[in-house]
Structures are given as structure tokens and as C-alpha cells.
Amino acid sequence: MYRNASELLEATKNLDCNIWEVVLENEIKISDRTASAIRGQMLETFSVMQNSAAFAQESDIKSISGLIGGDAKKVNEYRKNNKTICGDSVNIAISRALSSSEVNASMGRIVAAPTAGSCGILPAAIITAGEQIAASDEQLVNALLTASGIGQIIAKNATLSGAEGGCQAECGSASAMAAAALVEMYGGSPDAAFHAAAIAISNILGLVCDPVAGLVEVPCANRNAMGVVNAMLCADMALAGVTSIIPFDEMIEAMYKVGRQMPVAFKETALGGIAATPTALRLKTEIFHK
Numbered sequence: 647m648y649r650n651a652s653e654l655l656e657a658t659k660n661l662d663c664n665i666w667e668v669v670l671e672n673e674i675k676i677s678d679r680t681a682s683a684i685r686g687q688m689l690e691t692f693s694v695m696q697n698s699a700a701f702a703q704e705s706d707i708k709s710i711s712g713l714i715g716g717d718a719k720k721v722n723e724y725r726k727n728n729k730t731i732c733g734d735s736v737n738i739a740i741s742r743a744l745s746s747s748e749v750n751a752s753m754g755r756i757v758a759a760p761t762a763g764s765c766g767i768l769p770a771a772i773i774t775a776g777e778q779i780a781a782s783d784e785q786l787v788n789a790l791l792t793a794s795g796i797g798q799i800i801a802k803n804a805t806l807s808g809a810e811g812g813c814q815a816e817c818g819s820a821s822a823m824a825a826a827a828l829v830e831m832y833g834g835s836p837d838a839a840f841h842a843a844a845i846a847i848s849n850i851l852g853l854v855c856d857p858v859a860g861l862v863e864v865p866c867a868n869r870n871a872m873g874v875v876n877a878m879l880c881a882d883m884a885l886a887g888v889t890s891i892i893p894f895d896e897m898i899e900a901m902y903k904v905g906r907q908m909p910v911a912f913k914e915t916a917l918g919g920i921a922a923t924p925t926a927l928r929l930k931t932e933i934f935h936k
């Protein structure tokens with residue numbers, strides 16, 4: 647078992663393999679299941695991700711509170727009918743990330759990878775990048791395995807929880823997991839995958855958790871859109887040879903320390919950030935006095 651990124655990287659070097667292979671071997675050992683059983687279960691999980699990433703692209707759904715819904719469809723229609731600024735793949739990814747977030751906020755079925763609040767980032771990244779290279783089911787599962795290895799390391803050495811570390815820990819971790827997965831999916835090295843993950847965290851470092859009315863809706867859905875784009879750009883940068891000056895293990899230690907130094911108002915309590923704005927307070931009163 648690897649305890650951190652440097653041990654996982656060392657294992658990939660010793661075995662001359664990818665991150666996903668070490669993660670799969672480890673999972674076989676700790677779960678006492680076969681590789682094909684693990685892969686089968688991950689493929690089922692992936693199909694839930696595909697459904698949540700697609701559903702609200704075509705359907706006008708509303709969250710239980712009514713605060714969000716319909717934005718995934720808007721972005722999908724916008725990118726189909728217009729020349730966009732960011733290009734089609736980025737806009738499809740944004741629409742997919744929003745879709746999963748809207749499905750989550752309307753009590754639909756999502757995969758909390760790593761959390762429900764950040765559930766849109768990983769599916770949108772893997773589906774969109776996978777589509778571009780016509781990835782096989784095997785490659786898609788490999789990408790999930792890579793992502794889970796990054797998530798395990800963050801969970802072990804820092805936190806994935808907004809209540810403990812702010813949104814940097816939720817959307818930042820999801821973005822890092824996705825960035826590393828995309829790098830390996832596109833043939834990049836384990837080293838490059840960890841550089842992408844480290845840059846992804848550094849770009850979101852310090853992001854507070856400030857859900858309006860205490861609901862995982864605003865700004866959560868939009869942060870999922872940001873998280874997937876961050877993952878895509880970090881993966882492309884790492885594949886181009888850009889490296890993170892700060893290694894991944896130190897980056898997540900920094901993220902954890904920032905989280906611990908954050909006032910409680912910025913850790914899912916809805917007492918600070920945009921949750922404390924006059925408009926957010928008015929919306930909270932309206933929602934809970936309906």
C-alpha cells in the first residue's frame with residue numbers, strides 16, 4: 647500500500663507501469679476480489695456517471711429549493727448553436743459538470759467522487775476526454791482507477807471534505823483526480839499525472855465553502871464547471887511538459903493547512919462568503935419559510 651504520492655510514483659517506476667495499475671493491484675489485495683470483478687463494478691459506477699452527466703443536458707430539471715436547474719441545458723444549446731469562446735469540448739464538459747450537479751441537487755442518482763458537491767467534475771472530464779479519443783471501456787475504467795489513487799492519497803494525508811477544508815478540498819480534489827486521470831488516459835507518464843494534479847490543487851487553493859442557504863447548489867454547480875475546465879487545462883499543460891514546482895505531497899499538505907487555518911465561516915456553515923450576502927440571506931428565508 648502506498649501512503650503518499652512519492653510511494654505511489656516509486657511503485658510505478660519499480661514496476662514500469664501506470665498509476666492505475668498500482669491502484670488496481672492494491673485494490674485486489676485489500677478487497678480480495680478479482681481484477682475483472684473490480685473492473686465490472688467500476689464500469690457500473692461509470693454508467694451512473696454517464697447518466698447524471700447527460701440527463702440535465704436535455705431536461706429542464708429544478709433543484710428541490712428551486713435555486714438551480716436548467717443551466718446544463720442552456721450551455722448545451724448555446725454550444726450547439728453558437729461559435730463559443732472556449733470551444734466545443736470545454737463547453738460540452740461544462741454542460742456535463744452542471745448536469746451532474748443539477749441531478750444531485752434534485753435528489754437524483756450521482757456518484758460522489760469524491761463528494762456529492764463535486765460530483766460533476768470527474769464524469770465530465772473523463773467522458774469528454776474519452777469521447778475525443780474514442781476510449782474503450784477498459785481505458786475509461788483505467789482513468790477512474792488513476793483518479794481514485796489520487797483521491798485515496800488526498801483522503802489519507804489531507805481531506806476531501808468541504809466542512810473540514812473548504813471547497814478547495816472538495817472541488818480542488820475532484821479537479822486534481824480528474825487532471826491525473828486525463829493525463830494517463832492520453833498516454834502521459836505517472837510523473838506528468840501528478841504534476842497535473844498538483845497544479846490543479848494549486849489553482850484552487852484557498853477556495854472557501856460557502857453554500858447559499860446551506861444547500862449544495864449555489865455556488866457548487868458553477869464550481870463543478872470551473873473544476874472540470876481546470877482539470878482539462880492542467881492535464882494539457884502537464885502533457886505539454888509543464889511541471890509543478892511544488893510536488894503533489896507538499897501541495898496537499900499545504901491545502902490541508904490552509905483548510906485548518908480557514909475560519910469556520912468558510913467551511914460549509916453558510917456563515918461566510920457568498921452565503922452571507924444580503925441576497926443569499928433573503929433566499930434562505932424564502933426557501934425555509936415556503
Ligand code: SF4
Binds near residue numbers: 808812817856865914
Ligand atoms: S461550496 Fe461547499 S458544498 Fe459547495 S461544492 Fe464547494 S465544498 Fe461542496
